Amino acid sequence: MPGKNIYSDFSREQLCEEQQKLTEIYGEYKAKNLKLNMTRGVPCKEQLDLSDEMLKIDLGGTGEDIRNYGGLLGTDSSREMFRDLLGAESIDEIMVFGNSSLAVMHDCITRSMLFGVYDGATPWSKLDKVKFLCPVPGYDRHFSICEYLGIEMINIKLNPDGPDMDEVERLVNSDPSVKGIWCVPKYSNPDGITYSDAVIKRLANLSPAADDFRIYCDNAYIAHDITENGDELTDIFAELKKNGKEDLLYMFASTSKITYAGGGICALCAGAKNINYISSKVFIQTIGPDKINQTRHALFLKDKAGIKAHMAKHREILKPKFDAVARGFTQNLGGTNLARWTEPNGGYFISLYVPDGCAKETIALAAGLGVALTPAGSTYPYKKDPDDANIRIAPTFPPVSDLELAIDALCVCVKLAYVRDKLKLI
Numbered sequence: 251m252p253g254k255n256i257y258s259d260f261s262r263e264q265l266c267e268e269q270q271k272l273t274e275i276y277g278e279y280k281a282k283n284l285k286l287n288m289t290r291g292v293p294c295k296e297q298l299d300l301s302d303e304m305l306k307i308d309l310g311g312t313g314e315d316i317r318n319y320g321g322l323l324g325t326d327s328s329r330e331m332f333r334d335l336l337g338a339e340s341i342d343e344i345m346v347f348g349n350s351s352l353a354v355m356h357d358c359i360t361r362s363m364l365f366g367v368y369d370g371a372t373p374w375s376k377l378d379k380v381k382f383l384c385p386v387p388g389y390d391r392h393f394s395i396c397e398y399l400g401i402e403m404i405n406i407k408l409n410p411d412g413p414d415m416d417e418v419e420r421l422v423n424s425d426p427s428v429k430g431i432w433c434v435p436k437y438s439n440p441d442g443i444t445y446s447d448a449v450i451k452r453l454a455n456l457s458p459a460a461d462d463f464r465i466y467c468d469n470a471y472i473a474h475d476i477t478e479n480g481d482e483l484t485d486i487f488a489e490l491k492k493n494g495k496e497d498l499l500y501m502f503a504s505t506s507k508i509t510y511a512g513g514g515i516c517a518l519c520a521g522a523k524n525i526n527y528i529s530s531k532v533f534i535q536t537i538g539p540d541k542i543n544q545t546r547h548a549l550f551l552k553d554k555a556g557i558k559a560h561m562a563k564h565r566e567i568l569k570p571k572f573d574a575v576a577r578g579f580t581q582n583l584g585g586t587n588l589a590r591w592t593e594p595n596g597g598y599f600i601s602l603y604v605p606d607g608c609a610k611e612t613i614a615l616a617a618g619l620g621v622a623l624t625p626a627g628s629t630y631p632y633k634k635d636p637d638d639a640n641i642r643i644a645p646t647f648p649p650v651s652d653l654e655l656a657i658d659a660l661c662v663c664v665k666l667a668y669v670r671d672k673l674k675l676i
Contacts, residue, residue, distance in 0.1 A: 256587040257668060262676050265669050272666040276619070279659045284620035286656040291439070291598035292647040293511050296567050300560065301509040304550035309542065316541035322529055324517070325541050327548035332517035334554040335472065336503060337485045342522050345529060347539055351504040351516035355466060356395050358500055358518075361531055362429070363399055367462035368527050374401075374429065382466075383421060383431040385413040387601060387629035387640045389439040389468065392432045396631070403631035406431075408441060412449035419456065426459040430466050436483045437471040440629055440642040441601045442594020444481035454489035456498065467501040473554075473561045474507060475596040476569045487519065496521040505547055507598065508557060508564075515540075515547050571645040571653055575600055578657030588668055591643075600643040601629075602660075608667045609638045615663035621656045 324346025385408040407414040435445040504516035583589045592601045610626040624642040627633040
């Protein structure tokens with residue numbers, strides 16, 4: 251079987267020979283009856299175990315009565331923890347909720363549909379068209395919210411330093427129907443890109459045609475380094491304040507991949523005007539959040555330094571997994587001209603780019619071997635990858651031995667999908 255050969259240079263005879271050999275190898279993997287799942291970025295058991303001591307903490311002595319109703323904005327201690335992590339100046343710019351930042355994002359957009367972004371603003375549901383800019387590839391659940399609520403999504407190319415700001419500025423500054431942009435500024439899902447200083451400053455200097463435009467900044471991986479010297483992210487909130495534009499930002503973060511995915515807490519960081527407006531609407535939804543869990547987290551994690559120390563333990567678990575994926579791709583696909591992949595310094599995902607038109611077929615072949623991956627197209631609005639090339643790899647949950655096996659099998663599928671596609675065209 252040709253090794254580090256450039257597949258695009260193969261003759262028809264070589265392709266036919268390669269297809270036969272790959273089909274035999276595929277059959278050998280199929281006989282193993284694999285059941286390997288890399289569909290979502292789920293913490294593994296070892297990561298979750300790191301937070302078990304939190305359940306034993308004495309919750310007394312905070313000076314807050316956490317057992318009763320009330321405390322709509324969250325406990326002072328949990329707001330202070332997120333203030334430190336997110337770089338806010340005051341806890342007046344922080345609101346703490348339950349375990350799901352995705353639910354808070356959904357509520358923010360639904361609230362805008364029903365009531366508008368601020369007092370007196372036109373509800374989006376009364377407008378002819380509402381558009382969101384979506385850097386791609388991106389997070390499928392962001393796109394699902396927009397699609398569910400009938401918001402038109404516009405693809406924005408994600409460059410190695412962040413979204414194409416020429417295009418972002420052109421659309422935001424000229425089109426009043428553009429009401430938002432999704433951003434995962436540190437270790438973006440799935441490419442693992444961290445926005446550059448220049449990109450952050452340009453985002454912070456937008457002059458939207460719509461006065462109800464907001465930057466929906468999902469800072470899901472703000473503390474999730476998998477290398478000792480992780481990426482540095484410029485503080486977008488501080489940059490916005492320099493320009494007198496702090497009201498443009500909604501920033502979201504959570505502990506779901508820090509403590510317990512199903513039992514964490516999350517925060518919204520925004521200017522005081524936004525917090526006041528949002529809390530006036532949330533007041534109708536709830537009498538107060540789970541302050542017991544908020545207090546538990548604040549006592550366990552304490553502050554930004556405490557979170558960083560805790561995430562160093564996660565790094566010891568996750569780095570070997572990310573290394574295993576990179577090693578497998580290099581050994582199996584290096585030198586073939588069949589694929590490229592990201593090697594991020596943090597986050598939860600790796601992007602694999604296969605030849606155009608081959609992602610769906612590759613994922614289908616992998617499924618036939620018992621290797622489950624995120625469906626093709628999921629990292630694009632409407633589940634339509636225009637190139638059918640991006641495959642999101644989620645390496646966090648399986649043990650290293652399973653990952654190594656899954657990646658080896660996946661690489662066979664990449665090669666077989668390409669060879670089959672190439673033979674159709676010759």
